[in-house]
Amino acid sequence: MNSQEIFNLADSHVMPTYARFPVAFVKGEGATLYDADGKAYIDFASGIGVNSLGYANAKWADAVISAVTEQVKKLQHVSNLYYTLPMAQLAEKLTTRSGMKYAFFSNSGAESNEGLIKLARKYSYETYGTHERHVILTLQNSFHGRTIATLEATGQEKFHGYDFFPYTGGFRYVQPGNLDAVKASCSDGKVCAVLIELVQGEGGVYPLPKDYVSELEAFCREQDILLLVDEVQTGIGRTGTLFAFQQYGITPDAVSFAKGIAGGLPMGGFLVPEKTANVLRAGDHATTFGGNPVCAAAALTVLDTLSDDVLAEVVKKGEKIKSSVLAMNSPYVAEARGLGLMIGIKLTGISHRDVVAKLLESGLVALTAGSDTLRFLPPLTISDAEIDKGLEVLKSVLK
Numbered sequence: 001m002n003s004q005e006i007f008n009l010a011d012s013h014v015m016p017t018y019a020r021f022p023v024a025f026v027k028g029e030g031a032t033l034y035d036a037d038g039k040a041y042i043d044f045a046s047g048i049g050v051n052s053l054g055y056a057n058a059k060w061a062d063a064v065i066s067a068v069t070e071q072v073k074k075l076q077h078v079s080n081l082y083y084t085l086p087m088a089q090l091a092e093k094l095t096t097r098s099g100m101k102y103a104f105f106s107n108s109g110a111e112s113n114e115g116l117i118k119l120a121r122k123y124s125y126e127t128y129g130t131h132e133r134h135v136i137l138t139l140q141n142s143f144h145g146r147t148i149a150t151l152e153a154t155g156q157e158k159f160h161g162y163d164f165f166p167y168t169g170g171f172r173y174v175q176p177g178n179l180d181a182v183k184a185s186c187s188d189g190k191v192c193a194v195l196i197e198l199v200q201g202e203g204g205v206y207p208l209p210k211d212y213v214s215e216l217e218a219f220c221r222e223q224d225i226l227l228l229v230d231e232v233q234t235g236i237g238r239t240g241t242l243f244a245f246q247q248y249g250i251t252p253d254a255v256s257f258a259k260g261i262a263g264g265l266p267m268g269g270f271l272v273p274e275k276t277a278n279v280l281r282a283g284d285h286a287t288t289f290g291g292n293p294v295c296a297a298a299a300l301t302v303l304d305t306l307s308d309d310v311l312a313e314v315v316k317k318g319e320k321i322k323s324s325v326l327a328m329n330s331p332y333v334a335e336a337r338g339l340g341l342m343i344g345i346k347l348t349g350i351s352h353r354d355v356v357a358k359l360l361e362s363g364l365v366a367l368t369a370g371s372d373t374l375r376f377l378p379p380l381t382i383s384d385a386e387i388d389k390g391l392e393v394l395k396s397v398l399k
């Protein structure tokens with residue numbers, strides 16, 4: 001089928017909940033994608049931070065294909081009523097490399113954050129014996145998902161204006177970087193947790209200041225308010241460490257992950273340290289597909305590939321992209337920010353949506369974030385040659 005035929009088929013049968021670009025991808029190699037008409041694109045998006053190791057990368061693809069196919073031939077699923085080895089191995093790797101105690105596996109980012117919300121409320125109820133202390137503070141401009149609770153947790157008015165009432169309640173929003181606002185919001189004793197992204201992704205690629213995060217952690221400890229970190233976008237090597245919290249020098253009371261964990265297969269989950277390890281017990285939280293053997297096998301390969309050397313390269317490549325964009329001296333570029341390969345280019349005098357559409361037409365896949373920012377989340381294994389090609393396209397569009 002050519003592109004037009006795919007658009008027609010999808011538009012006739014798929015619920016129109018996405019504003020899709022008129023491109024149908026059929027294959028990829030490294031950080032290069034090909035559409036159904038054979039046109040090539042450099043990928044600075046990796047399916048919104050999912051394809052951490054790119055497409056058909058020889059070494060990685062072979063390892064993943066054999067891990068996945070071997071696992072499929074042995075056992076594709078048995079449910080969480082029984083034990084399976086890949087999930088146990090994955091939990092061991094994740095907890096060892098993060099310094100956390102236990103892992104829980106789910107299927108998406110929003111679902112993982114739902115787990116954090118449940119954990120915080122249960123911890124608070126069991127410790128203080130009252131349902132009053134149930135409020136979760138989130139940051140303005142945050143994004144935590146599309147389920148009814150995570151939509152409300154998302155600190156952006158535009159996500160609350162839809163006709164989905166009633167929401168669950170129990171969230172308050174504070175300005176990022178402002179510890180006094182957190183303190184004021186907690187003063188009535190009703191707050192049980194603070195939920196943050198260390199680099200706000202959808203909201204515009206804003207890294208939180210390190211001092212603020214350390215002071216926030218200290219305040220949370222003092223008040224026994226749980227510090228929940230949403231690493232759905234920042235986790236699994238995206239910012240140059242396996243988890244962003246590791247470079248912020250904090251210990252979250254729970255940290256969620258998803259997107260890049262299985263390199264393109266649907267998986268998510270969260271990690272907890274000793275302090276909150278036994279809050280959720282048998283019967284408290286579950287999901288049918290969580291940690292299933294096929295996704296777990298794929299995730300094991302992703303983690304094995306993300307060595308310290310590969311993570312150090314993520315930092316270097318991110319710096320290269322940011323400095324090259326600034327060196328273009330484009331009148332439209334106001335700022336380049338972000339950590340590792342999670343990059344935001346603030347634009348001025350031009351619509352970020354128009355730029356993304358123009359880039360796609362010109363052969364570069366990129367994303368928007370916030371109201372004025374181009375967002376790049378390339379595969380973590382993108383080559384220097386692919387970065388250069390992508391930057392050439394960017395330069396021609398932003399000149």
Ligand SMILES: Cc1ncc(COP(=O)(O)O)c(C=O)c1O
Nearest residue numbers: 108109110143144145201232233
């Ligand atoms: C920080 C953050 N949290 C949660 C989510 C929701 O993840 P999912 O779409 O897998 O439910 C996203 C998705 O973009 C995200 O960036």
